[in-house]
Amino acid sequence: MGMSNVASVGIVTPQTAHFSEPLALKSGAVLPAFDLVYETYGTLNAERSNVILVCHALSGTHHVAGNYSEEDKYPGWWDNIVGSGRPLDTDKFFIIGVNNLGGCHGSTGPASIDPTTQQPWGSRFPVVTVEDWVAAQARLADKLGIQTFAAVMGGSLGGMQALQWTLSFPDRVRHALVIAAAPNLTAQNIAFNEVARQAIITDPEFHNGDFYAHSVVPRRGLRLARMLGHITYLSDDAMGEKFGRKLKHDAVKYSFDVEFEMESYLRYQGDKFAGEFDANTYLRMTRALDYYDPAAQYNGDLSAALAKAKAQFLVISFTSDWRFSPARSREIVKALLENERTVSYAELTAAHGHDAFLMPDPQYHAIVNAYMQRVAGEIV
């Protein structure tokens, strides 16, 4: 890719799609109607065959790339990979980012108003699953007249959605990029999620999920949940390199205030998150992670579960990612190999832990870029 024409997508504007047909969820609950907020980058071709769906992870949103204004300092969460001359090249592809159902950035979620009660859904908002998100995303694709995606991709929980797309709609996905993901969560991962949920649920201001009526937010719980999450997204080495034992002040104060830079970082991240994320959404996103297990209905046989996938796959993991370790990605690769699917697997040497999937590592981006060139070459 030429350095000269590499560019951000610039100023973007989200859109909202309303769906008035009820959506039956995996839990058995039915959402009578819902909205999905989404963004698009690049130009849809006449055949509608150049579409990439980018699925977001736990705290991600539809705002994948670009900025909302000239003054907006923070671009979308995966801006480094989307744009003219970037791996997800907006000169070739039409890229869609969508906020998942149950989210808190515009799509229908626990903080949305339930039309039947005219109150926020709160605790009554159903538990949503990866399968439900994919079903809702398919509704959006239908509405936009997109029959088949050139590629569906995502990292972490987003990678699980990309995988699920190939199972829920095998004929609608040509390529799946499953990055820093796993075929299900380990017990340790579920344990981390449970601690995060308990932090929220036991916060006195959670009010069993109906805190909106009390005009409060369970900030302490959200803050702790996010601090814990951040520890697990980074590697020991990355933390050591970034913070080490650096002190906030010249000398220790023998107190429980912020003494170390590490503490300062965690508190900052926790506070920031608590000010902008919905506690009920956090509970549901982590639950969707816990529940996801496509092999469960095949007695744990992932090969059998993936037999229906027809897509071609690129699977990527990062060596220092201990939350979604390379071994978990290799399970996906093994199951695809056993089904003789077209699959490539890159295990990238990276220091950043789980967060590496968001970083612009040269080898990582070169791999995605090379793969996407092939995807682009197949577009008619």
Add this chain to the structure above:
Amino acid sequence: MNTKTSNFAQTVLERSDFAVIARWIKPKTKVLDLGCGDGALLGYLRDTLQVSGYGIENDDANVLACIKNGINVVQMNLEDGLSGFEAQSFDVVILSQTLQAVYQTERIVQEMLRVGKEVIVTFPNFGYWRHRLNILGGNMPMSKSLPHQWYNTPNVHMCTIHDFDEFCASHGIRISERLVMTNGNKISWLPNVFGSLAMYRFEPR
């Protein structure tokens, strides 16, 4: 690990063993190439025999080259074994000019026999006369098949055809076919002296 990094088409031209390997493989079979480099052999087998091919490669640049070339590649270290692969899950497992660059030779050959219904191994013959002359002249061998200097070679376990025959015999490996070549020509007379490239086919276990 393999260090073939040359341009894809160039590699096909340079590798006289590819055509022989292709003759030993049935069309539309499932093939695993260990240390697949830039994927040139798999590309050749895909184009000529429509095989369902997968490569194993550990080097970042080679993995990237495979993806550029549209070759299925799995990034992993051969030295870790093939524990992710089921027994007899491939029709053919190939170790093409990589044997001499692996540390755990015995383990990898056993793993190939476990995973593959058939196994093909090719390696540069250290007993080739030019190599013998090099040593007589007081230097480590260098040739078309051994292009590296002693100080930068990826090769750690060089062997002669005679050595490898003994290895197979002592490890209970039955050789179903052996072909020795130099510059693309078959060598029948004194292969351990006149052959630069040895190619073996093992009988299934």
